[in-house]
Every structure is written in structure tokens, then in C-alpha cells.
Amino acid sequence: MRTAHLNRKTEETTIGIELNLDGDGTNEIETTIKFFDHMLATFARHGSFNLVVKAEGDLSHHIIEDAGIVLGETFKKALGKAELGERETTVRFGSAIIPMDESIAQCAVDIGGIGGVGRSYTVFDVNFDKERVEDISTEDIYHFINSFAMHAQFTIHVSANGENEHHKIEAILKALGVALKMATRLEGRR
Numbered sequence: 001m002r003t004a005h006l007n008r009k010t011e012e013t014t015i016g017i018e019l020n021l022d023g024d025g026t027n028e029i030e031t032t033i034k035f036f037d038h039m040l041a042t043f044a045r046h047g048s049f050n051l052v053v054k055a056e057g058d059l060s061h062h063i064i065e066d067a068g069i070v071l072g073e074t075f076k077k078a079l080g081k082a083e084l085g086e087r088e089t090t091v092r093f094g095s096a097i098i099p100m101d102e103s104i105a106q107c108a109v110d111i112g113g114i115g116g117v118g119r120s121y122t123v124f125d126v127n128f129d130k131e132r133v134e135d136i137s138t139e140d141i142y143h144f145i146n147s148f149a150m151h152a153q154f155t156i157h158v159s160a161n162g163e164n165e166h167h168k169i170e171a172i173l174k175a176l177g178v179a180l181k182m183a184t185r186l187e188g189r190r
């Protein structure tokens, strides 16, 4: 089983994450931000990752950003470092196009497997019409995905269109989960 757990405490946040890449989507998410809980649970379920996230802090922006950082570090720990070639048994690439009612999201990932050099890059082609959805700021969605990509050593491309911001974001997290489920799968060869 490829698992990892990390705890990180700063003056702003306290984050604890447990991850099993070869899971079934079971998750236990408590971040004090309801919509962020919904995002992470959606990601875990559709990525078939077993995920425990306990996060608290002073501001929702800090919690979301720091949870992205620690989630990225946890993926890196479970997968091994890209620049050392430790991911070369994975499929490496993954992509998904996921609809949710009137919304549609696309996600493509490169986790830097064979001969990987640890490319951390985010392309986020999403426009939000509203500044807030439920109890988060829509600008924090990019912050979360970028923090995650930088610290996991992933290249992540995301685009989405739709009318309903909740649906758009949910489709993005489903697409990210499905793309990463594909990319992190073991290929069975070196």
C-alpha cells in the first residue's frame, strides 16, 4: 500500500493529512469550511483515495492554501520524488472530462513518472462570475490547486465552463480526482 501521513503546524494553521493512494475513496474531512470539506470529499471519492484531512486555522484563505500544500507534500511522500525517478512505475499521465449538469470541467495531469524531473506547473483556465460560493471565495480554488501542484510536483491543467459556480467547482474536483486516479495507478513495469 502506498500511504503517507503528514502534520504541519504554523502560526496560522494546523493541518493533518493521511493518504492511501490505493484506497476506495473512503474519507474523513474536517476543515471547518463546509464547501472545502465537500471539495476534498469529492476529490477523494472520485480519485478512490483514502483521505483523512483535519485542518483548522485563523482564516479560510490560509486553511485552503495550507491544506493544498500539505496535501501536495503527502502525495509526494506516498509516490516518491519525481526528480529521482521514484514515480516511474506509475502510468504518469491522466485526464478527465467531467460534466455536472450544465457545467463541464477538464483536467489533465503529469505526475512526472518515467525520467521525470519534477515539473510543478498549474494552468487554470476558469472564470468565476461570483466572488463567493457557499462559504469560500472562488479565488481560493486556484490557490488550492496551485499549492497542491507545486508541492506534489505535478503539472495540472484545469478548464471549466458552466452557469452554476458550485457545479463548476465540483466538476473540477471530480475531474482532478479521476485524472490523478489514472496517473497514479501502477503500470506494473519499470
Ligand SMILES: [Mn+2]
Pocket (backbone or CB within 6 Å): 038, 166, 170
Ligand atoms: Mn455539491
